[in-house]
Amino acid sequence: MGRPPCCNKLGIKKGPWTPEEDNILVSYIQEHGPGNWRLVPANTGLMRCSKSCRLRWTNYLRPGIKRGNFTPHEERIIIHLQALLGNRWAAIASFLPQRTDNDIKNYWNTHLKKKIKTYQVAIESSMGFSDAGGAFSHDEIQRSFGDEAIKAAHNLISQSSTTYASSAENISKLLEGWMSSSPKSTLNPVHARQENSRQDAKESFIVNINDDFAENLRGNQMKIEQESFAQIHPAEWSSQQLSFENPVIEWDKSSVNSLFDENKHDTCNYPEQQVATESLLDKWLLDEGTEQLDAL
């Protein structure tokens, strides 16, 4: 016997929002600010559940939302972060402040997943790993993805073998080790709750990843590099290397170490730590390896 869904109440309207409803919601939030969503339907007379109001605000009405096509740079960020974090859309969205998690999720599911799959199939086909052999000729792949991508794929595939798992699973496993060995967000939970949710997600992610990276880099970094990544199927491995440039390998390790030596995980230094981590992320995203994504 669970809690009844909030949206099953009698008289609750579902479906697309009308401009009038949008106006009411925006006016209310302009006056009272976002939050306390359960009060919104009661105070505005909207026949919507609190959840629906929150969703409409965060995904559509919130100021600063960028709509329309994703830029190649945004695509790269999403692909990298999805590889690193898995389907943690809120965390990914925190690095693209103008995009909503819903938008990113939709874009991933409708565009990027397909793109990457096509690329993987092409590589698998050319390497002879796939039953879809023959679906793509070498020339077709070369035309689509370019010589360098092919060479890189060959090199990387020849370096590894062993069992298959999805790239997301492998990265997740890798991250799990870091996550489980470090405390969750060190933010005051009361304060964190009051913050904007997207910022929370970002902070939580960055705090975690800072500690995790520090642990990883100080501890068994080599072990992780050698063992965890060896579990990836050759074709997946090629895709990851070409698409994701995993930060464990590619980030400037000395900068990361010095960063954590200076900050000693002290949350008082958090803003500086965040800025430094963001700049490292930017560096990682802009690394030359990511250019190969453009071949997609």
Add this chain to the structure above:
DNA sequence: AAAAAGCGCAACCGCGAGCCG
């Protein structure tokens, strides 16, 4: 021109986390 299929996206749903009495 019309029907069918495909696609994109807004919105819904269920669940887990965390707060509070």
Add this chain to the structure above:
DNA sequence: ACGGCTCGCGGTTGCGCTTTT
């Protein structure tokens, strides 16, 4: 310590538009 409640997240659905046949 426990249960009720709210909030936020990720997966999924379904509608409307576009493209293909």
